[in-house]
């Protein structure tokens with residue numbers, strides 16, 4: 001009598017026989033080889049693209065911007081670190097230059113301090129960068145603030161503040177650097193949007209609106225500058241473990257100051273920064289950096305909007321109830 005165990009081991013032997021006696025094994029090795037070679041070539045292309053490239057990063061003092069500074073620095077880019085806090089930028093510069101064991105030649109970052117809500121300061125910062133480096137290869141619009149509040153309670157000045165930082169600021173900085181990119185017929189504009197640039201969730205109106213506007217603007221830009229060989233990459237991450245919720249603004253303009261559970265449980269900014277680097281190196285047009293559920297939610301919003309709106313209304317009810325209890 002043939003037992004279950006014997007049947008299983010017979011099957012294993014037959015499978016192994018098939019693999020070794022046919023072309024399956026060479027084919028398998030071939031595929032692995034081609035895939036590894038492809039990955040290696042991709043890494044080499046990214047590395048060549050970013051080595052000695054002038055890369056401007058906004059919001060470099062914290063969270064994702066800080067980690068992007070690290071990975072682009074290690075890739076050999078000439079960094080321009082931007083933020084409002086001069087000390088934090090200088091501290092990061094010292095930290096980066098003190099780090100050892102890089103495979104490529106690195107460059108001491110240059111720092112520029114300005115507020116993205118100040119249009120005059122943006123123009124001056126762009127002029128300073130161009131005077132110093134002559135050109136910009138990659139502009140990484142990363143800086144941003146979030147918001148928590150009900151629309152009915154929110155001062156319009158708060159909506160404006162979020163739009164100025166997340167939308168008008170990056171737009172103004174991009175416009176200030178664009179003519180020089182067009183003249184060179186070279187450049188890459190990258191923007192960190194959000195899943196909330198694709199779907200709107202309750203109590204995030206100003207933030208989601210600013211990210212939807214960002215998505216729309218940079219999609220238009222991509223089409224308009226293709227003729228000059230300028231690249232545009234829009235990245236839409238899900239939750240990342242940064243200080244975003246701590247720094248968020250509330251309905252009355254005060255700082256929220258809470259590390260939300262969703263933020264704390266978000267992806268590591270180190271990993272997300274690596275994904276940003278890879279997307280830039282591959283000159284991707286758009287990347288969603290999120291788990292399955294938020295990614296599915298984007299499809300649901302398009303394919304079954306009625307269902308999506310019901311889910312969001314129920315989410316609003318639940319959130320209001322938990323706040324009131």
Ligand SMILES: NC(=O)C1=CN([C@@H]2O[C@H](COP(=O)(O)OP(=O)(O)OC[C@H]3O[C@@H](n4cnc5c(N)ncnc54)[C@H](OP(=O)(O)O)[C@@H]3O)[C@@H](O)[C@H]2O)C=CC1
Nearest residue numbers: 059061062063064084115116143144194239240242243244
């Ligand atoms: N964390 C998350 O869950 C997600 C974040 N994102 C996006 O990632 C980007 C980075 O945010 P994250 O790292 O998470 O958050 P952080 O709060 O940690 O960092 C935000 C950065 O933006 C800068 N910034 C804020 N306001 C201004 C301003 N008015 N002028 C200049 N710089 C400013 C801050 O610099 P300063 O020192 O001047 O305050 C800081 O460096 C944002 O665009 C955010 O929307 C997208 C999806 C998810």
Ligand SMILES: CCCCCCCCCCCCCCCC(=O)OCC(=O)COP(=O)(O)O
Nearest residue numbers: 146147194195196237238239293294296297300
């Ligand atoms: C076919 C089945 C589809 C099921 C879909 C169910 C709908 C689930 C809703 C999921 C909502 C996800 C929201 C994700 C929000 C997000 O990732 O935001 C990133 C941020 O920018 C975070 O900023 P915040 O200030 O809000 O912390």
